[in-house]
Amino acid sequence: MKKWTRRAFIGAGVLAGGTLVLGIAIRPGNRASKVAGLIASEGETVMNIWLKIAPDNTITAIIPHAEMGQGVHTALAMMLADEMDADWSKVKFEEAPAEKEYANYSIAKGFIAGNAHFPKFLDETINGIFLTAVKSLNFQITGGSASVRFTGQDAMRIAGAAAKAMLLQAAADTWKVPAEELVAEKSFVKHANSGRSASFGELAPAAAKVKTPSHPKLKSPKEFTLMGTSLPRLDIPAKVTGEAKFGMDVQVPGMKYATVKAAPVFGSKVKSVDTTVGSGQSGVLKIVNLGDAVAVVAEGYWQAKTALDRLPISFESTENDGLNQAEILSRYRQAMDTDHAEGNLETHFKNGDASKALQEAKVLIDAEYQLPFLAHATMEPMNCTAWVQPGKCEIWCGSQNPLGVKAAAAEVLELELDQITVHNQLLGGGFGRRSETDVIKQAILIAKEVDYPVKLIWSREEDTQHDFYREATLSRLKAGLDESGIPTAYSHQFIFKHHPPEAADIPYAVPNQLIQYSSPPSHVPWGNWRSVDHSTHGFLSESFIDEMAHAAKKDPVAYRKSLIKDHPRLLAVLELAYEKSNWGSPLPANWGRGVAIGQSFGSVVAEVAEVEVNLEGKVKVHRVVCVADPGFAIHPDGFTAQMESGIIYGLAAAMTGEITIENGAVAQGNFHNYPVPRMSEAPKIETHILNSGNAPGGAGEPSTPFIAPAVTNAIFAATGIRIRQLPISKTDLRVSIRQTS
Template structure:
């Protein structure tokens, strides 16, 4: 009895501690566990900002810059609260520390409906933030860079500002309330002023303020302005350094011939002919890493010799589980899953079966989306110097902590023995959330201890050994009453789930059965369905899949918005009016929809294209990553059935527009990225081998075919939300809906091809 009392007492105490821990606030994100490293006269005022005697301000960056402008946006937030001189602001990569973990990206991944603000949701969000603060990752993804760091950056800037004001007040022996800040100076009225640089040393001796006062939006001086990007000049003059630009002394180069079948490996390799070639240092087998494929690596004194030597290799391959896999068989597996499996229900409202049985008209359709590669312009590369008891890794990565841990594991080191240098990314789109190429590069560099080795993939290896956007099939049904009102909505989809596979290959977790990203874009939209069930069935297939720009939204938006147009046509209603009628509880969404309709001249007759060909408009509305986007595409079809998109109107409500210039750039980028996938792109398999090798058979929209894009940003005082991915999902359905109006053909498969 005593042992039992002790046992249950211990469990009760542990439970009480756990409950107590969960109700405590998230630990601070202001100061690092170790002081920031400084040089010369620099002074660190907290974990995010350093000020030098020359009045320069250095802001620590814990998110990867891959063209989205996150370094500029985040620097603006802190600099505004600090009242820094923007011309004196620069950025520096942050050291590994828990305060830099991305909390928001995991919170956004919780499978809750956006309108759910109940206790369970609030508790789940709170506990997740606490956990991710302690065991999370420094990650760039999910369009979360600004939304995650909006408050930490503001608090860091305001805290540093308070310390500078306190130092000035002490110097002048006046009350702090008599001082103000502006343009990198502390002022007392118009009588005197002192620069931040002159105050830095004294400010560094101040205690961190217990309470800070954040600016009101009306006081913002930088936030909301279309400032030029911090990285614009170095990218223009060539001084910017991407992963492939890492050139440490005595550098060797490696190229890898990987198993043609995805996920395959090497049975036997004869490397003698390769070793005999000029400049070749080593040639050897490398195993598959982290969900990738195995192959044979060649190290040489320059990259061209390393690549040329691959042709001399004689390899007997083990194709692995993907042997015999074709696109047709993969599609059959997905459709067969829908025949027997309703999947996990992500959203249910009312009795949809009863609503459909009682409907005056029921519309049904099946939609398909293919596998897609990322196709970043900078090919996969990583440079590693292994010294036996330490290593340096230069890499373009979205997850430096994961990259560091995987390199350390391969090299038999502890993570703290690996100095990981995050370079600029020549495109990421989710591909550089993976660690396969980092582990591979570490294993290659291990063979020549003491000399750095840069492993560079060819474009063909990059395209054929990606972690692809999953293929997906969706079956939808909509019920309408006699007046054309929607009474029931059912959406069932099947495809691979990214998060379970990522957790398994990166952390060794067992595969979880639920993945919100598989059904996002289907279950989390604002429409007021009277009765609905939206579900997704996970399918295990031997294709490596990963996060692709906008993830599930990239195809689920196509399914949802195209089928909504089908329902509007069946109801005999205008597509914009039909959508507006379902947005009664969402005035922000309705305002975005109505704004794009006004800008595009929706409902007015369309003039023909300059060559006399008829044009039509199509509309789509979609919410993702906290932002609301509506688009109207103006489309024509040439006599040879070539689809031409002439103009795209895009309206976005993303909360406070930190930098409208960056938002417009990302809107244009997302539309072009999504349009490339909508019109041209698919990854196909024959006997487990990817058929697309380069941009000639995986095209992107070229300048001559790029539509004119007009972006309108809705003014808002809501906290800023994502912009990097949110404009990609609506473009495919907007174009497809325009094509139906123009041709009468309802295209339900991507890429869009007219019969």
């Protein structure tokens, strides 16, 4: 890393391109001078890297995150505008460019430092350290339910408050009045005593010369005028009219189309392929051997796809060619068996002596759970448009890390970052999949072989069979209860630990705990999947606590309440879920209610599912009650939509989601054998928000982990059948057979 300056750059202004720009954190080099040419048009004043003001009083928020349906462009703009006291009708947004100056230091700081508070004199240094680190990592990620709770809190709100303070001071200096006599209101600064007023647009040039306050005063929740309201989302109108552009919508003059077929077994290479374009291949322009895949370039996608399907390709054999799902699971069991040569367990958490407590327990509960590989199944298949020219490359894509895309392109082409231009589009689903750069690299390698832009589109089959998957998992759980049903011991062994680190923790008061994991080798590529490790541990721990409640002969809600007395947020959401779900009220025959709770990415969630299992064994989820405490919901309607989205996504995985490996390759290929819920299958979802005032939590992921256990616990209540293996479709639930057996 370059040596970075000691002084904070808050307040350091330079004249760049005719626009005065102010930075907002200590950093290497001159950050302000770099963003001026990136975001400012003629006449616009850039107050800091997160906002600019035009002479017509339009305020543009610069949002360093991708929009993939979560509403982040609106929520972050609201946070900035509210602190400015801006007129919302005058607020616009732009997505930040893929440049190092917009690396997400707030997210890195948030995940590493959490809610730690540093002395004010150290704030700028701490920010500088994280900024320097994320620049070196080309980290401009959208994920981890982090945009609002970290970037919003630590960047957008501070930027808006600082800009307002500068505008007030500029007016005070111009009018020769104390700044304390001025108020900001709907993008105007007003002086009641003299009746004078000026727009932000009029004051901006002078305000940009005012020293930026390093710790501007932020509003309290009772002072919010925009935050906490459900304003119309800024991205919706263009989506309704069809003007919104996703990666699949990109059109570049002279563009051709490409599609690929990768080696079916992960890690295999192309053994042979004839790259000669025959005279009978209408519209086909180029066949490219990518090493581990073959691409066909043609005038249109269908021509490329048809030609690729007819192309004789052979792939090299690997040691995994005969590997099937059963053998993978067998290897996982061996990895957890310390008596086996392959066994190796690492400790995640230990408290007390769980082994001894289990031996002394009056009641012992022992269960093994199994979860499958899962694909992301984004509605928009993977795609990327690339144009490689001498000494430069231009890319159009929908990415959760556009700066990472730029770095990947520079590496492939052996160019400098400033020779790469990335145009990030709206994302038709991400869920972690679009944080990877595999499709980007393929598009670049193909475009490198031709002299025109190429749009690479993966088929749905390619998308399903060459994903970065959530791991299949085995879990062994044990619990010991005393004579009154109170747990004295808890033991958990599972396969693979990724992040967040606290995902395997339980909130319940159990004095003796031992949580261990193993990480056996796997040829199946792993990737971040919505809520990551919470998606597995939510099911495991919330299913098993239900088993413990049943063994203790206690109501599942009452049992949980007795064990979370030291967690008031969990207790509050559980009590409200109990009330709103009418827990304990009569249900029809073969219906049941199930509950699950937990904390995920800073938000606390409780879910109650109402489920019917008919005599043919078909499961129908009729109703889901979701109670969530995000600390404070910036955009309640958007937060509710994300709760619903996460529930539907988790429900798809719970009901039918399963990727299986046959002969080393993924067996599934499309929605006929990797189904997702249709609208007619979606339950009624009721979301209730608790604004507790705690540190802000996430929205995109926290509801996903708890729907599977809520549903399976409800199935147990309805049928007495305990589901320990997902998806639910693998378990025979034909009640008529159970009743007559």
